[in-house]
Amino acid sequence: MEFNFILPKNFKEQSISHLLAETWFIPRKQRHFLRMKRHILVNGEPVNDNYRVSASQQITLLFDHEDFPELNVPFGDAKQAEILYEDEHLVIANKPEQMKTHGNSKDELALQNHVAAALKQPVYVVHRLDQATSGLVLFAKNQFVLPLLGQLFEKNKIHRQYLALVKGHFPKEQFIINQPIGNDRHDKSRRIVAKGGQEAITHVEVLQRFPHSTLIRCLLDTGRTHQIRVHLTHLGHPIVGDVLYGGTRNNRLMLHAQELYFKHPFTDQHIKISVDSQTFSENLPDFSAQKRPF
Structure with a gap:
């Protein structure tokens, strides 16, 4: 997986180490892989943890399959996925009442499975709604953004x-x-x-x-x-x-x-x-x- 970001205009200068750990909340294991494989690039050039980045620079992160093992989510019925927003990193869907956010077993299909079918890729649960509650549910499209979205929920952002x-x-x-x-x-x-x-x-x-x-x-x-x-x-x-x-x-x-x-964690939109x-x-x-x- 390759992710490219243009840092927003109001971005505060900081080290790559701080950006990955404190701003984007990338897990320690994945930060180690990025550092050891030199898979962190700024404006196309590999950099180390101490390199300081600032607004408008392009950040590229490269992940191998071993860095983020793929989630196995059985595909459900794409017609049951009412998707209201989608970008490279996240998707928001409307859950009907009496549909679970995710199944309790591999054979049980729920909103997560239907959204995965619609996108033709696994999605990761960020938060849940009770089965009887209807409405908006946010999913991550990759494990890179999952911990960051989780932190935004924890911090009421x-x-x-x-x-x-x-x-x-x-x-x-x-x-x-x-x-x-x-x-x-x-x-x-x-x-x-x-x-x-x-x-x-x-x-x-x-x-x-x-x-x-x-x-x-x-x-x-x-x-x-x-x-x-x-x-x-x-x-x-x-x-x-x-x-x-x-x-x-x-x-x-x-x-x-x-x-x-909310404010998008990467674009500030x-x-x-x-x-x-x-x-x-x-x-x-x-x-x-x-x-x-x-």
């Missing part, structure tokens, strides 16, 4: 916006839920708000009130398992259709990952992708009569 329909009404139009989340000792499938849990922060904005429910927008600062579902249940407002957390039964879980936005869900809209109260605020 990839922003995720969700729509949810919840039971009841809130006293405020906007608020922040800052409650740690941990495992439920009595049910391995559930999470709970717990003092010793991991930090979890959810921003909530009310979009529309219905007689017995409220449509809200949620923005995540963290990405804990079931975070939105746990936080809203903790407040006494479970998501409609979320029977695991006490919500009323519905045709589907009323949670949809509507938007992803601002990527913003949004998608609506027909089944989510159809399950809102008085769907045919109401004008939706999204």
